[in-house]
Amino acid sequence: MASQSKTEARRSKILKAAQKVFAHKGFHDATIAEIARAAGVSEGSIYEYFSSKEGVLFAIPLEVTRESHELSQVHLSLIRGAANRLRALVYMYLSLYESNPDYSSVILLTLKQNQKFRETEAYEMIRDGFRNITAIIKSGMANGEFRPDINPYVVRSVLMGAVDHLTTNWLMDGRRGSLTELVDPVLDVVMEGVLTKDPRSASDLHWSAWQRTGRASGPQEA
Amino acid sequence: MASQSKTEARRSKILKAAQKVFAHKGFHDATIAEIARAAGVSEGSIYEYFSSKEGVLFAIPLEVTRESHELSQVHLSLIRGAANRLRALVYMYLSLYESNPDYSSVILLTLKQNQKFRETEAYEMIRDGFRNITAIIKSGMANGEFRPDINPYVVRSVLMGAVDHLTTNWLMDGRRGSLTELVDPVLDVVMEGVLTKDPRSASDLHWSAWQRTGRASGPQEA
Amino acid sequence: MASQSKTEARRSKILKAAQKVFAHKGFHDATIAEIARAAGVSEGSIYEYFSSKEGVLFAIPLEVTRESHELSQVHLSLIRGAANRLRALVYMYLSLYESNPDYSSVILLTLKQNQKFRETEAYEMIRDGFRNITAIIKSGMANGEFRPDINPYVVRSVLMGAVDHLTTNWLMDGRRGSLTELVDPVLDVVMEGVLTKDPRSASDLHWSAWQRTGRASGPQEA
Amino acid sequence: MASQSKTEARRSKILKAAQKVFAHKGFHDATIAEIARAAGVSEGSIYEYFSSKEGVLFAIPLEVTRESHELSQVHLSLIRGAANRLRALVYMYLSLYESNPDYSSVILLTLKQNQKFRETEAYEMIRDGFRNITAIIKSGMANGEFRPDINPYVVRSVLMGAVDHLTTNWLMDGRRGSLTELVDPVLDVVMEGVLTKDPRSASDLHWSAWQRTGRASGPQEA
DNA sequence: CATGAATGAGACTTCATTCAT
DNA sequence: GATGAATGAAGTCTCATTCAT
Structure with a gap:
């Protein structure tokens, strides 16, 4: 700036x-x-x-994570509905990874294996992001948008696991295809088991509108 | 033996x-x-x-992967229905990882990030396992058990991503709790968006019976 | 300098x-x-x-060979007659070896056995030196100073073989005695079979004058 | 046998x-x-x-050297004249080397450079061979066949140096051409400076007859 | 502040030699 | 006597880090 x-x-x-x-x-x-x-x-x-080679490595996610955090706060404040917010977050992750493949590679392939990274400020911010997702899921459960019997931790893991998995494969297989166009297919599959069956309770949260975009037909295959 | x-x-x-x-x-x-x-x-x-330090690393998954592959073939041959088969596979992965934490750690944190590993026989078997999942999903789509508009690659990524993500967190957070008891919560969330809405078409595939086990309430939180 | x-x-x-x-x-x-x-x-x-231990070894003769090459060119340009030039070269080799026993040892005992050295720039320069000797012998044959029926390659081998052999023995037997005082005895023996019988044809090439220094009496014995 | x-x-x-x-x-x-x-x-x-790897190396020349020694004694006993004997010896060396290139390689490139080999029984036999050559040269000087003012050590070194040099080059240049056909060219060059000028003193020693074979024209060139 | 030459600890790997079978 | 699996010492080379300029 x-x-x-x-x-x-x-x-x-x-x-x-x-x-x-x-x-x-x-x-x-x-x-x-x-x-x-x-x-x-x-x-x-x-x-x-x-201070060291490792210090350089650990400094890489600091800026990006901070910026992403701020950016996501701004965006999320404009979005209504837990489902729409989750979709926005998945989109933001995949979009961030897709636009910064080197960054993604460092995050997903290099930092992930580093034990010491888990004692780092940057890791704390990443964890904050995760906590935020859990919080959104819980709020969805609280307001009736999501089923009451889902496990928020599991739902978060399913979403974030999909993001990591898709991105990792995309990176290692030569970055072919688009990551962001997988957002809807992923959310379509997952949200069906998360949203309450009764569409009325969630209709005013714009989910149905987005859901109408239909189920995407992803091209990738490994 | x-x-x-x-x-x-x-x-x-x-x-x-x-x-x-x-x-x-x-x-x-x-x-x-x-x-x-x-x-x-x-x-x-x-x-x-x-032949080398790397040779030792790459040899680690060979036995396990081969054995798991054979075991899974036996088990799957006894199971009817794509949904039940997917559940069995997720169970087998999480069970394998839970019983062999060191092995999981090597696979998820060290090997999957290694480019050269991807040119290895062991990786080819892992890839075979993935292909198998995709095949099961496609068969489910073909026989009407699964919706026709899902993206099989995405569904597979969601399932495997969840497995990897849950296991990785479990490993890094000190292996607290059980991995295998997360099988149902994961499947519950994902399958809802995969199965056809009309329960009749899939009823004879024993899915409904399993589904009755209800939605688990996982305790873990990060 | x-x-x-x-x-x-x-x-x-x-x-x-x-x-x-x-x-x-x-x-x-x-x-x-x-x-x-x-x-x-x-x-x-x-x-x-x-770049490597071998790189160090191969770098040793580079400077010396280059300097010797230049020095020999200067000296040879001042000398008339193929015989005198050959004598000068034998002197330069033995003198170089005698003044730098470590260098001689590396050249004659270590580098000689190294196959890879033969693909080296330094070796090319050594080979150039040999070619130069052959050229001098041929020029002596051309101008009638040397017999027309000698084999230049053999004459060169006899001279260089004597140099190598004497130096090697000198090195391995403790560097006793003088190498350079063997120059004349060697040349006396060899040149008799190289020069044309008729002294007139070569007299103006100052060979006879040098030849008058007589036959040396070497002391060494193995 | x-x-x-x-x-x-x-x-x-x-x-x-x-x-x-x-x-x-x-x-x-x-x-x-x-x-x-x-x-x-x-x-x-x-x-x-x-007893050791070095023990194997040092044992290689034992048999050959012993056999060659005995063979040379037999042959030399049949030959009259120091010059003819020297020729026979040069022939035997080059012939031995030519028929056993691996053996030559070990002797010339590996063993002769080895300090510890010089304390070996096998080396003592090689040294005996050298002493024998010196003795022949001295006998030639004594009986008037050779000039009295040559240095026997130098003459031996010239001959043996030529043998080693020619063989080494032959080995390293791919064993092209024949070694034994270089015997006469070498001897022609060297003997001219060794033999007494007065042909009468040596005529009955069969030198002149051999000398008549003329000067060979070796093809090799490096 | 910036540089990059110098350091030296440490890792992988080889291979002569031994010894139980 | 023969084998070859096991040893472990030793060597080359790399590279993060320092510090004089």
């Missing part, structure tokens, strides 16, 4: 370069030398901005 | 030790020395059975 | 140390650790200047 | 295999496993016949 200081720009350049290199090589096979080269800075400079 | 040759037993001991060490440290932070120590053999011996 | 950059000096220090260690232990029994210690640098530093 | 015991045959088989492997790979890059495989015996068996 605001003009960045020169040092801020350098930091950012390093982070972008690291994202790319980590995405293509993984954490261990990426070298500081390579990141430095990709960023156009010296190896020593990286240690002016980050 | 059957008596193994001595060399077979040694190989197996190494593999078990490697599974444990890889699960706890990840591939790169695990060392051959540590695996050798855990297996009670010398470092050199490992190279009598495997 | 000219001031070397600091990095140039380091590289040179490593090369000198490697020459010494290779000469005393041979390629395989020499270790990078030992070379590093002898050079006063860390093991890692060696890999900043050379 | 005589029937070998079974163990003698095994030992011999190992030695032949080692010769081949050492010739192609050099001492350090050859492995006991490879030699065992080539010999059709187990690795352990090699240590029943030899």
Whole structure:
């Protein structure tokens, strides 16, 4: 937003370069030398901005997660209905991953295996995002939009699991096809078991309108 | 079961030790020395059975995958109905993961992220398993048990994504709770959007009976 | 001569140390650790200047060969007569070897057995030196100084074989005695069979004058 | 000749295999496993016949050297004249090398460079062969066949240097051409400077007859 | 602040040698 | 005597991190 200081720009350049290199090589096979080269800075400079190689890795999701968090808050505040909100969130995740494949790769393939990442501020924010989803599901259950007998944790896992799974396959199979056009097919399948059978209780929450878009016919196959 | 040759037993001991060490440290932070120590053999011996550290890693899923594949074929042959078969598969995956946490960790956190693993025989078997799921879904669509407008790839991804996601969280949160008791909650949510609305068309496929087990109330929360 | 950059000096220090260690232990029994210690640098530093242990070995003759080549060109340009030139070359080889026993050892005992060295730039220069000798012999045959019925390749082999053989024995028997004082005895024996019988045809090539220095009396015995 | 015991045959088989492997790979890059495989015996068996890998290497020239030594004594006893004897010896060396390229390779490229080999029984026999040459040269000087002012050590070095040099080049350049046909060209060049000018003093020693074979025109060139 | 040369710890892997079968 | 599985010492090379310039 605001003009960045020169040092801020350098930091950012390093982070972008690291994202790319980590995405293509993984954490261990990426070298500081390579990141430095990709960023156009010296190896020593990286240690002016980050404490270690792992520090660089952990810093990658910080900005994005923060921005996404804020963005999602803005968007969600405009949307009515738990179902519509869940759809929006799935869309935001898939859209974010689709537009930033290197970032997705780091998040889904590199950071996921890192035990230490779980003690990180960035991970806490990701977890916040998850908690938010659970909260939305619970609110849907509370207002009668969702069935009372669903397990919110399971529903969240089904949605987020689908997002991760689809994205991971998309990444490893060469990024063919579109991720975002899978949003509706996924939601169609899942929401049927989440929404209350009685359409009247949810009609004013715009779900039915969206649901009318029908069931998509995804092309991908592994 | 059957008596193994001595060399077979040694190989197996190494593999078990490697599974444990890889699960706890990840591939790169695990060392051959540590695996050798855990297996009670010398470092050199490992190279009598495997060509490299990566070779050890890739050998881990071979046995298990083969056995699981055979087992699943037996079980599935006894089960009627696409829905019941999908449920059985989800159960088998979660059950396998729950009984072998080290194995799950290696598969979900280390191997599935490894590009080179995707050129491996073991991965081909995993892929076969996936193809099998898609085939079951398609057969359900063909015989009217499943809606004709679902995307089989998406349904499979939703199911497998849920399995992976639940298992990963279970692993990273200290293996609290039970994985297998999440089978029904997951299936309940997903199947509602997969099965045809008209219960008659599927009644003879024993789905309704199973469905009566009702919607589980999972305790876990992150 | 000219001031070397600091990095140039380091590289040179490593090369000198490697020459010494290779000469005393041979390629395989020499270790990078030992070379590093002898050079006063860390093991890692060696890999900043050379790509591998073999790379260090192959770099040893590069400088010397280049310098010797240039030096020999200068000297030879001042000398008339094929016989005198051959003598000068034999002198230069034995003198070079005598003044740099470690270098000789590497060249004659270590590099000689290395197949891969034959695909090296340095080897190409050594081969150039040999071709030069053959050319001189042929020129001597052409201008009547040498007999027309000699085999230039054999004459060259006799001279270079004597140089190698004498040097190798000198090295392995403890470097006793002088190599350069064997130049005349060798040339006396060989040239008699190379020069044309008729002294008139070659008299103006100053051979006779040199020949008058008489036949040396070498002391060495194996 | 005589029937070998079974163990003698095994030992011999190992030695032949080692010769081949050492010739192609050099001492350090050859492995006991490879030699065992080539010999059709187990690795352990090699240590029943030899104390170490180096022991195998040092045993290679023993038989050959002994046989050659005996053979040369027989042949030389039939030859009159120092010059003719030297020619016979050069012929025997080149002939031996030409018929046993693997053996030549081991001798010239691996063993002669090995310091420890010089403390070996086999080397002592090689040295005996060299002393024998010097003795022949001295006898030629004594009986007036050779000039009195030559250096016997130098003459021997010239001859043996030529043999080694020609053989080494022949080996490394793919064994093209014939080694033995270079005997006369070499001797022609060298003997001219060794023999006394006055042909009468040597006529009865059959040199002149041989000399008449004329100067060969070797084809090889490097 | 930036650089990049220097470091050195540590990992994988090889292979001569041993020894129980 | 023969085997070959097992050993473990040792070596090359990489690379995160530091620090003098």
